Amino acid sequence: MAFKIGLLGLGTVGTGTAQILLDPSGRNPLLEEIVIHRVGVRSPDKPRSVEFLSGVMTTDLESIVNDPDIDIVVELLGGLEPARSLILQAINHKKHVVTANKAVIARYGDEIYAAANKAGVYVLLEAAVGGGIPIIKPLKQSLGANRINNIIGIVNGTTNYILTQMTLYGADFDDVLAEAQQLGYAEADPTADVDGLDAADKIAILASLGFGGKVKREDVYCEGIRQVSAADIIYADKLGFVIKLLAIAKGSRGEASETLQLRVHPTLVSKTHPLANINGVYNAILVEGSPLGQVMFYGPGAGAGPTASSVVSDVMNIVAILKSSGPVQTLDPLLSCVHQHYCQITPIEAIETRFYARFLTEDVPGVIGYLGTSFGQHQVSLESIVQIGFQGELAEIVVVTHNVCEGNFRKALAEIHSLEAINSIPSILRVL
Amino acid sequence: MAFKIGLLGLGTVGTGTAQILLDPSGRNPLLEEIVIHRVGVRSPDKPRSVEFLSGVMTTDLESIVNDPDIDIVVELLGGLEPARSLILQAINHKKHVVTANKAVIARYGDEIYAAANKAGVYVLLEAAVGGGIPIIKPLKQSLGANRINNIIGIVNGTTNYILTQMTLYGADFDDVLAEAQQLGYAEADPTADVDGLDAADKIAILASLGFGGKVKREDVYCEGIRQVSAADIIYADKLGFVIKLLAIAKGSRGEASETLQLRVHPTLVSKTHPLANINGVYNAILVEGSPLGQVMFYGPGAGAGPTASSVVSDVMNIVAILKSSGPVQTLDPLLSCVHQHYCQITPIEAIETRFYARFLTEDVPGVIGYLGTSFGQHQVSLESIVQIGFQGELAEIVVVTHNVCEGNFRKALAEIHSLEAINSIPSILRVL
Ligand SMILES: NC(=O)c1ccc[n+]([C@@H]2O[C@H](COP(=O)([O-])OP(=O)(O)OC[C@H]3O[C@@H](n4cnc5c(N)ncnc54)[C@H](OP(=O)(O)O)[C@@H]3O)[C@@H](O)[C@H]2O)c1
Ligand SMILES: NC(=O)c1ccc[n+]([C@@H]2O[C@H](COP(=O)([O-])OP(=O)(O)OC[C@H]3O[C@@H](n4cnc5c(N)ncnc54)[C@H](OP(=O)(O)O)[C@@H]3O)[C@@H](O)[C@H]2O)c1
Numbered sequence: 001m002a003f004k005i006g007l008l009g010l011g012t013v014g015t016g017t018a019q020i021l022l023d024p025s026g027r028n029p030l031l032e033e034i035v036i037h038r039v040g041v042r043s044p045d046k047p048r049s050v051e052f053l054s055g056v057m058t059t060d061l062e063s064i065v066n067d068p069d070i071d072i073v074v075e076l077l078g079g080l081e082p083a084r085s086l087i088l089q090a091i092n093h094k095k096h097v098v099t100a101n102k103a104v105i106a107r108y109g110d111e112i113y114a115a116a117n118k119a120g121v122y123v124l125l126e127a128a129v130g131g132g133i134p135i136i137k138p139l140k141q142s143l144g145a146n147r148i149n150n151i152i153g154i155v156n157g158t159t160n161y162i163l164t165q166m167t168l169y170g171a172d173f174d175d176v177l178a179e180a181q182q183l184g185y186a187e188a189d190p191t192a193d194v195d196g197l198d199a200a201d202k203i204a205i206l207a208s209l210g211f212g213g214k215v216k217r218e219d220v221y222c223e224g225i226r227q228v229s230a231a232d233i234i235y236a237d238k239l240g241f242v243i244k245l246l247a248i249a250k251g252s253r254g255e256a257s258e259t260l261q262l263r264v265h266p267t268l269v270s271k272t273h274p275l276a277n278i279n280g281v282y283n284a285i286l287v288e289g290s291p292l293g294q295v296m297f298y299g300p301g302a303g304a305g306p307t308a309s310s311v312v313s314d315v316m317n318i319v320a321i322l323k324s325s326g327p328v329q330t331l332d333p334l335l336s337c338v339h340q341h342y343c344q345i346t347p348i349e350a351i352e353t354r355f356y357a358r359f360l361t362e363d364v365p366g367v368i369g370y371l372g373t374s375f376g377q378h379q380v381s382l383e384s385i386v387q388i389g390f391q392g393e394l395a396e397i398v399v400v401t402h403n404v405c406e407g408n409f410r411k412a413l414a415e416i417h418s419l420e421a422i423n424s425i426p427s428i429l430r431v432l
Numbered sequence: 433m434a435f436k437i438g439l440l441g442l443g444t445v446g447t448g449t450a451q452i453l454l455d456p457s458g459r460n461p462l463l464e465e466i467v468i469h470r471v472g473v474r475s476p477d478k479p480r481s482v483e484f485l486s487g488v489m490t491t492d493l494e495s496i497v498n499d500p501d502i503d504i505v506v507e508l509l510g511g512l513e514p515a516r517s518l519i520l521q522a523i524n525h526k527k528h529v530v531t532a533n534k535a536v537i538a539r540y541g542d543e544i545y546a547a548a549n550k551a552g553v554y555v556l557l558e559a560a561v562g563g564g565i566p567i568i569k570p571l572k573q574s575l576g577a578n579r580i581n582n583i584i585g586i587v588n589g590t591t592n593y594i595l596t597q598m599t600l601y602g603a604d605f606d607d608v609l610a611e612a613q614q615l616g617y618a619e620a621d622p623t624a625d626v627d628g629l630d631a632a633d634k635i636a637i638l639a640s641l642g643f644g645g646k647v648k649r650e651d652v653y654c655e656g657i658r659q660v661s662a663a664d665i666i667y668a669d670k671l672g673f674v675i676k677l678l679a680i681a682k683g684s685r686g687e688a689s690e691t692l693q694l695r696v697h698p699t700l701v702s703k704t705h706p707l708a709n710i711n712g713v714y715n716a717i718l719v720e721g722s723p724l725g726q727v728m729f730y731g732p733g734a735g736a737g738p739t740a741s742s743v744v745s746d747v748m749n750i751v752a753i754l755k756s757s758g759p760v761q762t763l764d765p766l767l768s769c770v771h772q773h774y775c776q777i778t779p780i781e782a783i784e785t786r787f788y789a790r791f792l793t794e795d796v797p798g799v800i801g802y803l804g805t806s807f808g809q810h811q812v813s814l815e816s817i818v819q820i821g822f823q824g825e826l827a828e829i830v831v832v833t834h835n836v837c838e839g840n841f842r843k844a845l846a847e848i849h850s851l852e853a854i855n856s857i858p859s860i861l862r863v864l
Contacts, residue, residue, distance in 0.1 A: 016723065019723070020577050020723065026579040026690075027576065027577055027578060027579055028576030028577065028644070028766075029644075030576070030765055030766070031576075031577065126574065132724045132725065133727055134566075134570040134573075134574035134575065134727070137569070137570070137573060137574055138566040138569070138570060138574075141566075141569060141745060141748075141749060142558065142566035142569055142570075142742070142745045143566065143741070143745065144459065144460030144462070144463075144745060144748055145452050145459055145460065145463065145740070145741045145744035145745050145748065146459060146741055147458040147459055258458075274709075274730065277706075277709055289741070290737070291448065291451070291452065291737025291738065291740060291741060292564045292731070292737060292738050292741040293564065293731065293732045293735075293737065293738055294731060294732070295564060295565055295566070295729070295730060295731030295732075296728075296730040296731065297727070297728075297729060297730075298706065298727060298728040298729075298730065299724070299725065299726060299727030299728065300724070300726070300727075303725075304723070305722070305723025305724060305725065306723065306724050306725055308723060309575070309577045309578055309721070309723060309724040310574070312577035313573060313574045313576060313577050316573075316576055316577065316766065317766065320764045320765050320766040320767075321764060323762065323764075323765060324757070324760070324761070324763060324764040324765065325756070325757035325761065325762075325764075326761070328756070329756070329757065329758070330756045330757075331756060332752045332753060332755075332756040332757075333462055333752050333755060333756065334460075334462070334748065334749065334752040335752075
């Protein structure tokens with residue numbers, strides 16, 4: 001008996017998925033028992049690089065999620081709607097779901113998992129984070145014996161490519177972005193990537209799995225890389241750092257209960273840190289737990305083949321369960337999501353972190369003294385304060401702090417900003 | 433209803449495992465349903481850092497594997513016997529087994545899996561390779577959609593520590609080994625580690641999972657790191673390489689069927705390769721497949737906490753299955769091992785690889801010419817041949833080849849060795 005899947009979407013990832021399933025030899029033998037029963041697309045006449053028997057392709061996506069012959073619906077449409085509604089309909093028709101859609105899961109995961117738990121079906125999403133890198137299943141299944149302290153990821157290939165090129169060639173953000181768009185590494189509208197929104201979707205998903213509670217997508221503090229300049233990359237380099245867009249979920253055990261830091265921002269990473277060497281479109285996710293210590297997962301974070309590899313692994317997983325236990329009675333607690341409570345989030349002002357800030361100031365005596373005093377008055381202890389050079393008439397000063405409370409740092413900055421000698425503060429970055 | 437485990441062994445890993453299970457808060461809630469029912473040790477009076485109710489500890493290990501109350505036997509004894517026999521007895525009593533014992537699995541995996549498949553129980557071994565790094569389950573479950581081409585690992589922490597120290601401090605093998613023994617990073621009898629036997633056990637296990645066939649442990653070609661000298665590390669560095677002990681399983685699609693290269697040896701790795709930066713006792717495993725590309729798993733390859741993290745994750749996995757599907761009817765094909773055939777192994781003489789060789793020769797004119805001619809006559813094409821310097825009266829010459837057939841290279845070496853002008857060939861290393 002073959003297992004029948006309904007594929008929603010035949011774009012980049014859908015085509016990659018179909019190519020694996022249509023050519024199973026040399027892969028896991030389970031794949032030979034999987035059949036693509038229906039495929040839903042928007043434009044029936046678009047040329048496709050995979051072929052199906054007539055009748056398989058349709059533009060009527062509802063007919064797929066309602067098809068009684070289909071066991072597993074694979075959602076590869078992207079976007080919020082109709083993806084969300086179709087996933088929910090599939091679940092209500094007792095179909096298992098595999099999706100690569102981080103945007104939908106980060107926003108509607110709650111609703112979707114509640115429906116799935118009620119219907120007794122699995123919703124798997126290995127491809128939603130880290131493309132071809134196995135991270136969702138390891139986090140659920142292999143690291144659960146640990147108390148997780150930190151999840152830190154480079155989870156957006158576009159921004160990592162841009163930052164890598166800026167670092168290698170000293171180029172400016174706008175030029176590299178334009179080039180990345182030409183090469184297909186960045187979309188025409190790059191907002192979701194360069195403003196950190198895609199990374200925020202992904203860290204919301206990882207945090208929920210790693211820390212065992214629901215996470216509201218809007219609780220993720222998010223800064224993109226538009227403000228990162230070639231100058232900062234050079235100064236960071238001199239200080240022993242590279243700049244990476246990191247997505248961070250960090251547990252902080254407080255008095256009463258654990259609260260969670262959730263943030264995406266460009267970050268100075270020490271060159272000796274394992275994440276410092278992750279370049280180009282590659283992704284990596286570092287997980288720190290006790291008693292495990294640090295593990296890191298590295299690989300291609302996007303692309304047809306890698307992402308399809310994860311999609312198909314999820315399909316195989318469900319097929320393996322169906323083959324071994326028959327119709328699902330009770331969901332495997334390590335593969336389903338059953339969190340009741342929301343994680344409590346630390347407000348950004350309350351987090352403790354190190355900062356890097358660059359100032360343009362009048363070239364008058366005592367400016368460094370002013371800066372030092374203002375920071376000191378707000379309990380911001382400094383590691384270094386260095387006049388790097390000049391920009392025209394203005395002196396350029398770089399400050400690196402010790403671990404300080406973000407709220408105090410902000411207050412100090414506000415005060416400093418109002419000083420007459422301070423022309424501007426072109427960049428404020430955090431340090432890992 | 434709690435799930436009862438019987439722990440065989442309460443040494444480094446056994447103690448780490450007990451510590452997690454006895455202190456479940458903040459970890460996956462499944463752990464609260466797991467109880468350590470019996471613990472088997474050799475010396476009842478040894479002081480222990482975990483405590484059990486009286487009657488839990490015993491020196492009668494057979495009474496544990498026969499205990500009808502026990503659901504899962506966790507074998508953490510080490511060594512071949514009585515580990516193998518106890519695992520088989522536990523299986524015959526329909527108990528699931530979790531083990532960290534790569535030596536037993538690499539040699540008796542066949543017998544053990546046949547028994548487990550017959551009895552309908554799982555044998556899980558995440559901790560047997562890569563300590564705390566999730567690699568076994570990802571390889572079985574997450575990468576199965578791919579045609580695997582290569583598995584390349586730094587899977588022995590002791591040798592990686594020694595090579596890292598040699599590289600950092602220009603120290604010699606014997607000195608670093610002595611220091612590693614003092615620090616507890618190497619055992620009093622270091623043979624299994626430094627001669628590559630432990631790495632060979634592990635690559636045999638990974639190859640079987642990745643390439644989907646049985647593997648005979650004795651088919652793994654194995655060279656350790658005793659012959660690696662400080663001099664080679666320095667020359668390698670000048671050529672842009674670091675030296676690592678790699679465990680390699682490489683598929684080569686031939687005319688008729690796929691054959692497998694299986695080998696462990698010190699290897700020159702380009703400094704830009706992801707494995708070049710894995711230092712100290714850390715391990716990393718790189719898997720290359722199609723359409724995935726390269727993924728790498730990195731983390732602590734040994735130690736009580738990391739290894740116990742993997743052991744407990746396996747226990748949780750079995751408990752999750754028992755909770756969801758009840759008594760196992762049919763084994764999940766992604767979690768069991770059902771290979772029928774043996775992988776066909778490429779003889780070492782037939783593999784193609786690059787070589788690095790260092791020669792000590794009389795300082796007479798024409799030696800470089802001799803070397804070049806001899807290699808050429810055996811179809812060994814050279815990338816470089818450089819006189820590096822002198823050792824006393826003797827000239828020191830380093831040769832790096834292109835990709836060549838190992839058999840041809842060996843024949844050329846035999847011929848060269850017989851030349852009067854050649855004093856000795858102190859090192860022959862492969863290049864990744
Ligand atoms: N691309 C990657 O590297 C990557 C990596 C990780 C995750 N993902 C995720 O994977 C999902 C798919 O991405 P993709 O890059 O494959 O997208 P894509 O290339 O734009 O393909 C989308 C597919 O869905 C179909 N579609 C979209 N809206 C539809 C509608 N309303 N009705 C019917 N068909 C509709 C399109 O039909 P037509 O073909 O007829 O236009 C197309 O086949 C997204 O959630 C994305 O975030 C992608
Ligand atoms: N240590 C690591 O970092 C690590 C990492 C990965 C995998 N592993 C694997 O994990 C396994 C356990 O390693 P380990 O380092 O925990 O070993 P260990 O510290 O030597 O502990 C072995 C335990 O087994 C007991 N034992 C051994 N032989 C016995 C026998 N014949 N009868 C009764 N009890 C016996 C010992 O009892 P007593 O306590 O009474 O002496 C001890 O409690 C091995 O297979 C090893 O390869 C270890």
